[in-house]
Amino acid sequence: MSLEEMKDLHLEEKYLQPETKEVNGILMTKMISDNWDKIWNFQAKPDDLLIATYAKAGTTWTQEIVDMIQNDGDLQKCQRANTFDRHPFIEWALPPPLSSGLDLANKMPSPRTLKTHLPVQMLPPSFWKENTKIIYVARNAKDCLVSYYHFSRMNKMVPDPGSWEEYIETFKAGKVLWGSWYDHVKGWWHAKDQHRILYLFYEDMKEDPKREIQKILKFLEKEVSEEVLDKIIHHTSFEVMKENPMANYTTLPTSIMDHSISPFMRRGMPGDWKNYFTVAQNEDFDKDYERKMAGSTLTFRTAL
Numbered sequence: 477m478s479l480e481e482m483k484d485l486h487l488e489e490k491y492l493q494p495e496t497k498e499v500n501g502i503l504m505t506k507m508i509s510d511n512w513d514k515i516w517n518f519q520a521k522p523d524d525l526l527i528a529t530y531a532k533a534g535t536t537w538t539q540e541i542v543d544m545i546q547n548d549g550d551l552q553k554c555q556r557a558n559t560f561d562r563h564p565f566i567e568w569a570l571p572p573p574l575s576s577g578l579d580l581a582n583k584m585p586s587p588r589t590l591k592t593h594l595p596v597q598m599l600p601p602s603f604w605k606e607n608t609k610i611i612y613v614a615r616n617a618k619d620c621l622v623s624y625y626h627f628s629r630m631n632k633m634v635p636d637p638g639s640w641e642e643y644i645e646t647f648k649a650g651k652v653l654w655g656s657w658y659d660h661v662k663g664w665w666h667a668k669d670q671h672r673i674l675y676l677f678y679e680d681m682k683e684d685p686k687r688e689i690q691k692i693l694k695f696l697e698k699e700v701s702e703e704v705l706d707k708i709i710h711h712t713s714f715e716v717m718k719e720n721p722m723a724n725y726t727t728l729p730t731s732i733m734d735h736s737i738s739p740f741m742r743r744g745m746p747g748d749w750k751n752y753f754t755v756a757q758n759e760d761f762d763k764d765y766e767r768k769m770a771g772s773t774l775t776f777r778t779a780l
């Protein structure tokens with residue numbers, strides 16, 4: 477049973493799982509934590525494609541781009557199901573009768589495109605063994621934080637963020653689901669030199685979607701006509717995806733995601749953090765950021 481179907485049974489309240497429990501020092505939902513052995517032993521395949529991100533870094537956007545590429549720009553095929561059913565979210569565990577990411581992935585015929593938010597050290601080892609292709613998308617910390625804050629307000633399946641002031645501290649301390657943003661982006665950055673990983677940036681995708689989609693095409697060893705490429709750029713723009721019920725999470729019951737609190741497709745713009753951080757919060761954040769990112773060659777743009 478999919479998340480979407482359960483609204484008919486009025487099961488949502490019972491199944492909401494804001495409880496958390498750490499796995500290897502990383503905060504996870506209790507359901508993920510309780511199912512960790514199964515997740516760790518997930519069997520990847522050589523022809524899988526994995527889209528890996530820190531939460532709110534542009535996962536859904538990349539999923540839509542990849543799906544459009546894989547379907548040669550066929551809009552109807554990309555409307556076949558919700559994003560979360562087209563691309564199993566491997567670690568997302570739900571109690572039966574709901575389908576967890578692993579169930580969906582195991583049922584799905586190959587070639588599969590999968591999603592994860594796992595930090596690199598927690599990726600099931602079969603992905604490395606099978607040399608699966610991975611697209612990692614990173615987004616600057618401040619916009620990720622703002623997006624995650626609003627998402628945590630509207631999504632009842634993740635912990636309540638508390639006040640804005642509290643949330644900045646929680647994020648900096650990495651006490652959010654999937655752990656520290658700093659460790660996540662650095663860990664995957666380091667791994668990209670040893671594995672088949674295409675490391676992309678949200679800000680680059682926003683600046684020049686054509687250029688970044690071409691990188692994805694090359695990585696996937698796919699070619700599309702100029703006409704199809706233009707169609708992909710258009711269909712995966714923020715404005716079009718915001719209106720696409722198969723990509724904007726509006727098919728979920730409001731008791732899970734309440735878009736009247738904050739829409740999933742919220743702002744989609746680098747630099748939106750400036751509308752939230754005070755001058756003092758920004759200075760404080762930058763000081764802490766310098767410390768946490770010291771020694772890394774990884775750099776981000778916080779505006780375009």
Ligand SMILES: Nc1ncnc2c1ncn2[C@@H]1O[C@H](COP(=O)(O)OS(=O)(=O)O)[C@@H](OP(=O)(O)O)[C@H]1O
Binds near residue numbers: 532535622624
């Ligand atoms: N097409 C397109 N263009 C630009 N931005 C887009 C697009 N699609 C999604 N988004 C924005 O990405 C944010 C959601 O991130 P994720 O998809 O990674 O969320 S999730 O972790 O999978 O829940 C969220 O960012 P914010 O608007 O800043 O909150 C979405 O609006």
